Amino acid sequence: MEEKISHEILENIKNFTKTVNTVNENLDEKVKNLTNNVEIMLSEIAEQLEQHSNRLGGHGSRLDDLNASLHAINARAQQQQKSDLLETQLANAEEINNTKLQENVNLKNLTELGFYEYAVIFTKPHSSHVFETEPVLYIHGHDNGNVTIESNSFNSNMSITKGKNEIILKKDVFLRDGKENKGIHITSTVPTTVHVFRHTYIPPMDI
Numbered sequence: 001m002e003e004k005i006s007h008e009i010l011e012n013i014k015n016f017t018k019t020v021n022t023v024n025e026n027l028d029e030k031v032k033n034l035t036n037n038v039e040i041m042l043s044e045i046a047e048q049l050e051q052h053s054n055r056l057g058g059h060g061s062r063l064d065d066l067n068a069s070l071h072a073i074n075a076r077a078q079q080q081q082k083s084d085l086l087e088t089q090l091a092n093a094e095e096i097n098n099t100k101l102q103e104n105v106n107l108k109n110l111t112e113l114g115f116y117e118y119a120v121i122f123t124k125p126h127s128s129h130v131f132e133t134e135p136v137l138y139i140h141g142h143d144n145g146n147v148t149i150e151s152n153s154f155n156s157n158m159s160i161t162k163g164k165n166e167i168i169l170k171k172d173v174f175l176r177d178g179k180e181n182k183g184i185h186i187t188s189t190v191p192t193t194v195h196v197f198r199h200t201y202i203p204p205m206d207i
């Protein structure tokens with residue numbers, strides 16, 4: 001009876017061991033399959049990552065090209081801005097130069113043709129018992145026109161002809177020593193050149 005029980009126990013142990021071995025073999029196979037699957041998945045993931053990396057690299061290259069283009073456009077814009085500024089400055093300088101040139105031409109014309117307005121004075125000569133002196137205006141008109149002469153002692157409106165016009169003033173216009181308001185203001189409707197003279201002469205003697 002005991003031998004029968006022992007034999008059954010041994011059989012059960014053998015069967016259990018066989019079952020465990022079978023289970024272990026199945027687990028080893030599953031682990032091996034799982035490992036293979038994981039390796040395959042990792043390989044695929046690595047391949048996909050490499051493809052994405054290549055795409056990103058391509059995008060990076062395109063971004064670099066775009067940045068280079070933007071820098072070139074910005075450089076051209078700055079150069080154009082400098083060129084426009086230089087052209088503006090040159091235009092302003094040319095305008096100023098033309099204005100000054102025109103002013104010089106106008107001044108030259110006035111200097112050559114004369115002016116429309118003068119202010120003059122006559123100083124009194126040294127007294128002499130022999131000679132007499134009278135104040136004289138020589139007005140050279142560059143055309144026919146009118147002249148106005150204003151002073152405290154002499155005021156006149158007169159016509160002048162083209163060329164030399166001699167106007168003898170009163171002796172009251174002479175400026176004596178000290179401060180006196182005896183300036184003479186001359187205006188004309190045409191360009192004139194005015195010269196101031198003190199005409200000295202010997203008066204006729206009474207017989």
